Amino acid sequence: MKYITRIKRGLIFFVQRNSWKNTTAEVIGIEGVIEGKPPYYKSQKVYADFYNKTTKKIIDKNEEISSPGTYAYRMIGIRGGRKKK
Numbered sequence: 001m002k003y004i005t006r007i008k009r010g011l012i013f014f015v016q017r018n019s020w021k022n023t024t025a026e027v028i029g030i031e032g033v034i035e036g037k038p039p040y041y042k043s044q045k046v047y048a049d050f051y052n053k054t055t056k057k058i059i060d061k062n063e064e065i066s067s068p069g070t071y072a073y074r075m076i077g078i079r080g081g082r083k084k085k
Contacts, residue, residue: 012026012078012079013026013027013075013077013078013079014026014027014075014076014077014078015027015048015065015073015074015075015076016053016073016074016076017072017073018072018073018074019072022052022053022054023050023051023052023053023059024050024051024053024076025048025049025050025051025065026048026049026050026051027046027047027048027065028047028048028049028062029046029047030044030045030046030047031044031045031046031047032044032045043069044068044069045064045068046064046065046068047062047063047064047065048063048065049061049062049063050063
């Protein structure tokens with residue numbers, strides 16, 4: 001698995017597809033440099049770990065998100081990130 005862009009410095013964010021009832025995805029990596037216009041950018045591959053929203057148990061690890069560059073997804077949480085100096 002290669003990531004050109006990796007989620008850095010402890011930044012964690014979660015997305016949910018509008019059609020998912022009980023699944024949440026933690027984005028762990030994005031292929032390539034994020035550039036271009038949102039939401040499509042340059043159609044990079046996005047990888048995530050998928051969780052059951054109720055039990056918090058992992059469903060799949062390190063899987064590619066289908067059609068990430070659409071408005072079918074919404075961010076549902078963000079944690080961490082770079083600490084200011």
